[in-house]
Amino acid sequence: MATTNLNIRTDKVIKEQAEQIFNELGLNMTTAVNMFLRTAIREQGIPFELKLDVPNAITAAAIEEGRKLMEDPLAPRYSDMESLREALEV
Template sequence: MATTNLNIRIDKEVKDQAEVIFSELGLNMTTAINIFLRATIRENGIPFNLKLEIPNTTIKAIEEGRNIARDSSVKGYSNIDDLREALEA
């Protein structure tokens, strides 16, 4: 099998942290990158999910806000002056 060189740029801190993990796994950077590339070929794409997620705390806060808005026993304010007054009390 013929080999070739691959030059990439990466933050030093990211590289150093990854090398520590790879070392603990008994791997070097070259082997880890080869594993990633072979998994990419096998999966015919990135071998893990790439997605944008709303953090759970945000989802919970949104749900809490919606529940409060629906709860008729929770006092609401129609202007900022009334809200300030209530907060100062």
């Protein structure tokens, strides 16, 4: 396979932020760009969303609370919105 160089211009901060994300994903810039190009060709368009899924502290706490409630057989359960509204008194 013959290779060629691809030169692009981008904002320095954008490049640094992208490199940081790619590094966390175990990729370098060249590999990430090649993944994008190959997938764009295969999908015939902008192909995918590749991102770190890091919820903020409030969301992470809410997820953890929900998981604990789902494991607790004594936690209240509601089968319809009306029952939930009555329990919440709204």
